[in-house]
Amino acid sequence: MVGTSLRRHCCHLLGALLAGTLFVGTAAAHGGSLGAGGRESIQIPTWLFLLTGGGAIGASFLLASFVTDRLFVEEFHGWGKDAVVPARRLLVALGRLAGLVGLAAVLGIGFLGPDAALANLGLLLVWVGWWAGFTMTTYLVGNTWPVLNPFRTVASVLPALDRDYPARFGAWPSVVGLLALIWLEVVSPLADDPRLLATTILGYAAVTLAGAFVFGPDQWFTTVDPVARVFRYYGRVAPLTRDDTGRLRLRLPGSALTDARLVDGLDEVAFVVALVWVTTYDGLVATPLWRGVATWIVDLGVPPLVLYPAALVAGYLAFFGAYWLAARGARRLADSYVSTRVLAQRFAPPLLAIAAGYHLAHYLEYFLSLAPAALAVAPTPLAGSVTGEVPIGVIPGWFGALNLSFVLLGHLLAIWVAHAAAFDRFPGRLQAIRSQYTFTLVMIWYTMTSLWIVAQPTITPPFL
Amino acid sequence: MTDTDTSSERAGTDAPAATDRAIPDEYDLPSDADPVVCDHCGAPFAEAELLALHRGIDHADALDASERDAFEDAYESEEERLRLFRLKALGALVFLYFGLLITYSVFA
Numbered sequence: 001m002v003g004t005s006l007r008r009h010c011c012h013l014l015g016a017l018l019a020g021t022l023f024v025g026t027a028a029a030h031g032g033s034l035g036a037g038g039r040e041s042i043q044i045p046t047w048l049f050l051l052t053g054g055g056a057i058g059a060s061f062l063l064a065s066f067v068t069d070r071l072f073v074e075e076f077h078g079w080g081k082d083a084v085v086p087a088r089r090l091l092v093a094l095g096r097l098a099g100l101v102g103l104a105a106v107l108g109i110g111f112l113g114p115d116a117a118l119a120n121l122g123l124l125l126v127w128v129g130w131w132a133g134f135t136m137t138t139y140l141v142g143n144t145w146p147v148l149n150p151f152r153t154v155a156s157v158l159p160a161l162d163r164d165y166p167a168r169f170g171a172w173p174s175v176v177g178l179l180a181l182i183w184l185e186v187v188s189p190l191a192d193d194p195r196l197l198a199t200t201i202l203g204y205a206a207v208t209l210a211g212a213f214v215f216g217p218d219q220w221f222t223t224v225d226p227v228a229r230v231f232r233y234y235g236r237v238a239p240l241t242r243d244d245t246g247r248l249r250l251r252l253p254g255s256a257l258t259d260a261r262l263v264d265g266l267d268e269v270a271f272v273v274a275l276v277w278v279t280t281y282d283g284l285v286a287t288p289l290w291r292g293v294a295t296w297i298v299d300l301g302v303p304p305l306v307l308y309p310a311a312l313v314a315g316y317l318a319f320f321g322a323y324w325l326a327a328r329g330a331r332r333l334a335d336s337y338v339s340t341r342v343l344a345q346r347f348a349p350p351l352l353a354i355a356a357g358y359h360l361a362h363y364l365e366y367f368l369s370l371a372p373a374a375l376a377v378a379p380t381p382l383a384g385s386v387t388g389e390v391p392i393g394v395i396p397g398w399f400g401a402l403n404l405s406f407v408l409l410g411h412l413l414a415i416w417v418a419h420a421a422a423f424d425r426f427p428g429r430l431q432a433i434r435s436q437y438t439f440t441l442v443m444i445w446y447t448m449t450s451l452w453i454v455a456q457p458t459i460t461p462p463f464l
Numbered sequence: 465m466t467d468t469d470t471s472s473e474r475a476g477t478d479a480p481a482a483t484d485r486a487i488p489d490e491y492d493l494p495s496d497a498d499p500v501v502c503d504h505c506g507a508p509f510a511e512a513e514l515l516a517l518h519r520g521i522d523h524a525d526a527l528d529a530s531e532r533d534a535f536e537d538a539y540e541s542e543e544e545r546l547r548l549f550r551l552k553a554l555g556a557l558v559f560l561y562f563g564l565l566i567t568y569s570v571f572a
Contacts (some may be wrong), residue, residue, distance in 0.1 A: 051567070062553045068546055429542055
């Protein structure tokens with residue numbers, strides 16, 4: 001989701017490394033050294049690289065299909081341990097305070113701090129600290145956003161009208177909100193201009209607080225606010241969760257994604273698909289292919305201002321359509337009378353594991369390379385860096401292999417979770433396996449698309 | 465194997481008769497469908513074997529002897545087809561592995 005120049009250098013690096021280190025086994029056999037200098041990368045055609053990625057997904061589906069012991073699958077997903085959090089009230093209060101201080105810092109430094117993106121701690125806090133770093137914790141550890149969320153903290157002390165939220169809207173406003181946020185992030189220099197970022201956050205705060213005032217904070221942050229909902233969904237991948245009584249529960253990562261209650265309507269399916277699509281869109285508009293297509297379309301007389309949102313919506317509908325067709329195919333192949341809609345709901349949560357895997361692959365390197373910059377400017381936030389320069393972390397070459405493994409791990413987890421959900425949904429074991437054919441095809445297609453995007457040279461989106 | 469009208473567990477429920485039980489919302493029957501329907505919960509299935517498996521899994525505590533037998537038969541027969549499927553899956557894996565290996569030896 002991070003836009004423009006802050007993103008560029010590491011995406012490019014990731015692409016080159018993905019292409020080179022997929023075959024690390026062979027490379028290591030030559031050199032026997034893991035140091036960047038001792039490695040040889042093998043040049044392979046892009047289509048072979050994509051084929052290998054798709055093949056890995058297909059193979060993992062076949063491997064998962066060997067596990068047909070219902071009880072084993074259920075026990076595996078039901079495993080968990082409970083614990084009471086000590087000093088919970090204190091921790092919650094500290095978390096809320098940290099969220100408020102963070103927001104104040106982002107706004108204050110954003111407006112008053114240095115202009116340069118890499119020297120502005122406010123901007124670094126948002127993109128490096130929050131969108132890269134914090135988001136990782138939501139799917140790797142647990143979702144703490146409901147506590148940290150400064151807008152929620154503020155809304156909870158303000159009065160609220162608690163009007164009834166129109167049920168027919170469901171979570172659709174959050175789908176539109178998520179797509180709108182991504183559109184804004186892609187077409188505007190939000191990741192380069194600290195003033196613009198701070199202003200945007202103020203705008204978001206106004207909308208959010210108004211919404212929470214009218215419908216009540218709980219309703220607003222669980223149904224409408226796209227940011228809170230992104231973290232809530234990412235949090236379902238995480239090993240730690242909290243039950244209603246406040247006890248902490250440890251579970252296997254991703255094991256909660258088989259829960260049928262997680263996605264309970266078409267609007268929720270739409271949100272999960274949007275979460276997956278926005279990552280792809282963000283990368284797609286920075287590829288040379290997009291530059292070619294966009295130039296061609298603009299030459300036909302379509303203004304760029306229309307082109308970007310149109311492509312966002314068209315791509316989203318294509319993603320949703322592909323997913324819907326997969327659900328329909330699953331119904332037919334499994335010879336089941338369960339409605340397409342219910343199947344689409346049931347197999348949407350596994351996509352979250354994929355989204356988390358891509359986020360980690362994109363942003364861990366980004367986080368590690370830019371965190372030193374944030375630390376360097378932290379002592380003097382308003383003046384920027386003392387020496388006038390900021391340090392950037394140098395990421396070792398083997399990191400590319402790690403990134404690739406995150407992408408694949410996300411997919412493996414998704415394949416497994418979908419397999420377990422199918423066993424939970426269908427009475428026949430063979431029926432459950434057959435229901436996954438179309439979903440696996442869609443995942444293979446999606447993996448290959450994403451790997452292709454990641455392997456492309458990253459350019460600045462044209463006409464912006 | 466769907467003959468379960470003697471089952472006494474359902475005496476307390478307010479469903480009038482097995483065949484009249486409403487199909488739950490989550491199912492969507494094609495107009496030309498001829499389903500067998502679970503008389504515990506109303507779930508429709510395309511085949512009697514799937515119904516037998518469903519009863520064994522979702523209503524394990526409410527089975528009578530004939531339903532239990534039907535479940536075990538269905539489970540056994542499914543096991544055989546699973547064995548065949550595993551062989552095919554193994555074949556596909558081997559094909560995938562060597563296919564990629566050969567492709568690499570030619571193009572990389």
